[in-house]
Amino acid sequence: MKLFIFFLFFILFFPLSILNAQENDKRNEITKNLRCLICQGQSVYDSDSEFANSLKIVVDKKLEEGLSEDQIYEYFKTKYGEWILYDPGLNKNTYILWLLPILIFLIGGAIIYKSFIVKK
């Protein structure tokens, strides 16, 4: 019985796979933000295509080399262009995308303010 309890404690409290899991988390996070270029509407993480599988290996390799997440995105951007990233940066092609929600929010807020609050 004692031995059993010891084993139970051992299994519960000894984080055997925590290191490996952390690395996988990072990889999953990155591949979720990479677009699988040959599949429609899927991220690299979701896809099991040849291309996506190779990309996962490359991400693993880059992580092993000690590259940061941003450096890995930058690497893929130089290879395949901005299209591969799901989270595009702010530049001349994407400024509408970034600014429009803020603009709509501000204008909408102004309308609400004018028509409801000022009236009162």
Next chain:
Amino acid sequence: MKNKILPFLVIVIFGIIFFIFYKGLEDSKIYTPDVNTKKEIPVFNAKEFFSGENVKSPSIFDPDKVYLLNIWSSWCVPCRQEHPILMNLNLDDKLDIIGMNYKDNLKNAENFLKELGNPYKEIFIDLDGTIAIEWGAYGVPESFLIYNNEIIKKYIGPLNQQSTDEIFLLIK
């Protein structure tokens, strides 16, 4: 006056949103790679196809020569169609064709070359597809025209008569 501004604003905002979404519909959602920009070729290590020896990329590409790097595989049907064109291109002395064997079974690849001929001056192996990613490729077949360690032009999919003519024109 106030009552007039509000509907006007609403119409303008809806107009802008409609215009943006309409524009978005027209854009292609399929990845269209940039085929014309010049890029430096990547540096990589790979195994040679026949000998299995390690090769480094700078030893394959001589800056003074024109190369066509062709990504191929024995399981890829379009590669089979493309092969006679590569054999034809190989007749030109000014052009060296380098093969990248992509995620293939070596035996099958050897049989493929035995059956259809070997247009490649040198072949290296990309077993897990990572070297192809270094090149910015995303499938087979794909070909890169290289001069002075730069990619001059990228051909996605099998080469055809039109691309062959263009390659001959570019070599001259």
